[in-house]
Amino acid sequence: MLSKRIIPCLDVKNGQVVKGVKFKQHEIVGEILELAALYSQAGADELVFYEISASVEKRLLDVNWVRDIARHIDIPFCVAGGIKSVADAAKVLEQGADKISINSPAIARPELIKELHDEFGKQCVVVGIDSFFDANTGEYLVYQLTGDPNSASQTRYKTSEWVQRVQDLGAGEIVLNCMNQDGVRKGYDIEQLSNIRKQCDVPLIASGGAGVMQDFVDVFQQADVDGALAASVFHKQLIEIDALKQYLAANKVPCRL
Amino acid sequence: MIAIINTGCANINSVRFAFERLGVNPEVIRDPAQLKQFDRAVLPGVGHASVAMKRLRDLGWDKAIAEYQNPLMGICLGMQLLCDETEEGNVQCLGQIPGKVSYLKTGQLTSPHMGWNTLSVCKAHPLTQGLSPDEQVYFVHSFAHASNASTLVESEYGTRFSAVVAKDNYAGMQFHPEKSAKVGATLLNNFLNWQL
Numbered sequence: 001m002l003s004k005r006i007i008p009c010l011d012v013k014n015g016q017v018v019k020g021v022k023f024k025q026h027e028i029v030g031e032i033l034e035l036a037a038l039y040s041q042a043g044a045d046e047l048v049f050y051e052i053s054a055s056v057e058k059r060l061l062d063v064n065w066v067r068d069i070a071r072h073i074d075i076p077f078c079v080a081g082g083i084k085s086v087a088d089a090a091k092v093l094e095q096g097a098d099k100i101s102i103n104s105p106a107i108a109r110p111e112l113i114k115e116l117h118d119e120f121g122k123q124c125v126v127v128g129i130d131s132f133f134d135a136n137t138g139e140y141l142v143y144q145l146t147g148d149p150n151s152a153s154q155t156r157y158k159t160s161e162w163v164q165r166v167q168d169l170g171a172g173e174i175v176l177n178c179m180n181q182d183g184v185r186k187g188y189d190i191e192q193l194s195n196i197r198k199q200c201d202v203p204l205i206a207s208g209g210a211g212v213m214q215d216f217v218d219v220f221q222q223a224d225v226d227g228a229l230a231a232s233v234f235h236k237q238l239i240e241i242d243a244l245k246q247y248l249a250a251n252k253v254p255c256r257l
Numbered sequence: 258m259i260a261i262i263n264t265g266c267a268n269i270n271s272v273r274f275a276f277e278r279l280g281v282n283p284e285v286i287r288d289p290a291q292l293k294q295f296d297r298a299v300l301p302g303v304g305h306a307s308v309a310m311k312r313l314r315d316l317g318w319d320k321a322i323a324e325y326q327n328p329l330m331g332i333c334l335g336m337q338l339l340c341d342e343t344e345e346g347n348v349q350c351l352g353q354i355p356g357k358v359s360y361l362k363t364g365q366l367t368s369p370h371m372g373w374n375t376l377s378v379c380k381a382h383p384l385t386q387g388l389s390p391d392e393q394v395y396f397v398h399s400f401a402h403a404s405n406a407s408t409l410v411e412s413e414y415g416t417r418f419s420a421v422v423a424k425d426n427y428a429g430m431q432f433h434p435e436k437s438a439k440v441g442a443t444l445l446n447n448f449l450n451w452q453l
Contacts, residue, residue: 095270096274
């Protein structure tokens with residue numbers, strides 16, 4: 001049976017891993033390669049690296065660390081940050097990344113998803129979506145350029161519309177970042193993820209809100225996501241990945257031990 | 258010396274790095290005439306089968322691979338290219354591994370088959386040494402080889418299919434051993450130690 005994936009996310013800024021709360025106030029967590037090695041040895045199923053300042057600064061991420069990761073890490077990894085074209089994606093994939101994830105550049109130019117799909121295949125193309133729940137209107141809205149609070153802005157899309165659109169264009173996987181939950185460790189947004197799951201035929205990865213091990217069990221069992229992404233609980237060593245895997249297995253969530 | 262065959266349509270680096278982590282330095286080769294100088298060879302592959310097959314034939318790899326006497330292993334699409342034929346683009350393949358590659362019928366499950374899945378060994382072979390029951394490896398594919406006499410290891414995703422195959426000096430792994438953590442390293446090491 002296919003395992004549910006545990007995916008530590010490493011936000012990269014100036015060559016180091018950082019962590020913010022609700023996408024703000026970034027603090028340095030550690031060296032990229034050190035953390036990547038630690039997590040992969042502990043049993044992470046996949047890693048996501050996201051160079052948060054790239055899109056905001058309108059440049060491609062630094063591909064040098066991508067090559068270092070590929071050289072030393074023996075699990076799949078996905079890279080995000082300022083990938084705006086097939087040529088950009090090729091530079092990242094050539095270094096040994098397994099997938100590329102795009103977010104703001106796809107909102108600026110949705111055809112990019114199709115171009116990447118046609119060139120590299122569906123399995124390479126991950127679309128990250130930053131979804132914000134507006135309590136005033138009761139709607140889930142897509143945000144862009146969330147790497148820097150000064151540039152973050154609402155887009156013209158409702159989350160469910162954008163999820164449909166990116167699938168139609170050839171996205172092979174969707175990472176749904178539930179912004180209201182990000183970094184606050186109160187659990188994943190099960191309601192939103194369950195709703196998106198119903199319209200999502202490609203792998204769906206939950207992001208934002210993991211606080212305790214039961215949150216992972218809940219999101220797999222109640223929202224039926226394929227993977228759960230988390231950052232602060234791993235960076236702050238609130239949850240050890242090997243213990244989490246044992247906990248998932250004890251709760252009958254299929255996983256790799 | 259081990260060669261990695263570069264036909265220009267696969268990510269060579271991941272496979273090269275995986276062997277480097279095992280302490281060997283593979284040489285990436287682009288000319289079929291070089292192949293026979295190597296003790297063993299790997300045929301990686303990502304992308305579309307018809308494009309990759311055309312490139313193999315245009316460059317003369319089909320003949321060089323058919324004449325090769327030492328262990329040669331295909332990875333992912335590389336494994337499928339070693340089989341008789343594939344449904345992906347309906348092309349004839351290299352024909353070193355008996356059997357046909359077809360679209361993986363996943364039923365209700367999402368396609369492609371992507372992620373960590375369990376292996377079950379069906380035949381003892383030097384390539385599968387040291388594999389414990391229920392080990393998991395990383396798959397990314399939508400087409401698969403139907404199990405037959407050349408199947409050493411199976412996996413299941415909607416349908417059972419070949420995860421590892423071997424015939425004579427040719428072998429293939431449908432998953433990505435280079436991305437499959439310790440289990441992948443064990444399997445690549447088995448390939449390095451495989452004596453015919």
